[in-house]
Amino acid sequence: MMSFTPLQMTREQYILATQQNHLPRTENPQFYPVGIYGWRKRCLYFFVLLLLVTAIVNLAMTIWILKVMNFTVDGMGNLRVTKEGIRLEGISEFLLPLYVKEIHSRKDSPLILQSDRNVTLNARNALGQLTGQLTVGADTVEAQCKKFEVRASGGGRVLFSANEEEITIGADRLKITGTEGAVFGHSVETPHIRAEPSQDLKLESPTRSLIMEAPRGVQVSAAAGDLKATCRKELHLQSTEGEIFLNADTIRLGNLPVGSFSAAPPSSSGPQQTVYELCACPNGKLYLSPAGVGSTCHSSSSICLWH
Incomplete structure (x- = not known):
């Protein structure tokens, strides 16, 4: 009898389970809602609305920036990108260094x-060392380089050149319009000095001497005016191998001392002496001596000794 118990219990359990499925349910079923409700739903809608407003504001700001900065397919604002490079129109400001190959x-x-403040242009070599600099300031313009040149626009002829050894002026004419003229601290070498038409040429040394030297001679010419050479102490005309030639219709030497002639004592009732002879002392002094039948220069040696 013990051997039939598992089978009988199984059949009873099956019948009981089958009957329970066909029995009407008397209790109300319980439903569990699926989703977000309450304050969580309101927070979600708020964040979605905030994200939408932020996207719209960002889009509007982007469109406004594109409109204000004038963005186009060629560039932005005054900046245009062309085949030849970058083109700037109007006034442009650079707050950081600008590195370009050419600006025109x-x-x-x-x-x-x-x-x-100032405008400074620097030139550097491949190692980054400064080789040239041009600074335009409020009061001065400075150029630091090995050689400074100013060329003509037409043929590229050098008009002005300066380096550590010399300064070269290649223009046809050097014109100085200042009232004080040109001041040179040392010697000046030039083949020709000429004044403007209808103007006087004046070479002056207020406190020192004025020396003009040339290996083949110095020519001073005044074609339409007078030639004057004045000094406070002595005027030297020296020729080491040639002669000093004075060629004029009238040669006047003023304020020369007059010597005396002892062979013919002057008479109070006689005519006044009007003819004189020009004499030269061994030391180069000139004086006048009353003219006679022969030379009277040897009889007035006191002029050469005391004057």
Whole structure:
């Protein structure tokens, strides 16, 4: 009898389970809602609305920036990207260093570089060492380089050149318009000095001497005026191998001392002496001596000794 118990219990359990499925349910079923409700739903909608407003504001700001900065397919604002490079129109400001190969303006407008303090242009070699500098300040313009040149626009002829050894002026004419003229601290070497038409040429040394030297001679010419050489102490005309030639219709030497002639004592009732002879002392002094039948220069040696 013990051997039939598991089978009987299994059949009873099956029948009981089958009957329970067909029995009507008397209790109400319980439903569990799925989703977000309450304050969580309101927070989610608020964040979605905030994200939408932020996206719209960002889009509007982006469109406004593009409109204000004038962004186009060619560039932005005054900046245009062309085949030849970058083109800037109007006034542009650079707050950081600008590295370019070439800067040039339009054909119908000048190029202006403006700064509140100064404008400095630097040139460097491959190692980054400074080789040249041009500084334009409020009071001065400075150029630091090995050689400074100013060339003509037409043929590229050098008009002005300066280095550590010499300064060369290649213009056809050097014109100085100052009232005080040109001041040179040392010697001046030039083949020709000429004044403006209808103007006087004046070479002056207020406190020292004025020396003009040339290996083949010095020529001083005044074609339409007078030639004057004045000094306070002595005027030397020296020729080491040639002669001093004075060629004029009238040669006047003023304020020369007059010597006396003892062979013919002057008479109070006789005519006044009007003819004199020009004499020269061994030391180069000139004096006048009353003219006679023969030379009277040897009889007035006191002029050479005491004057």
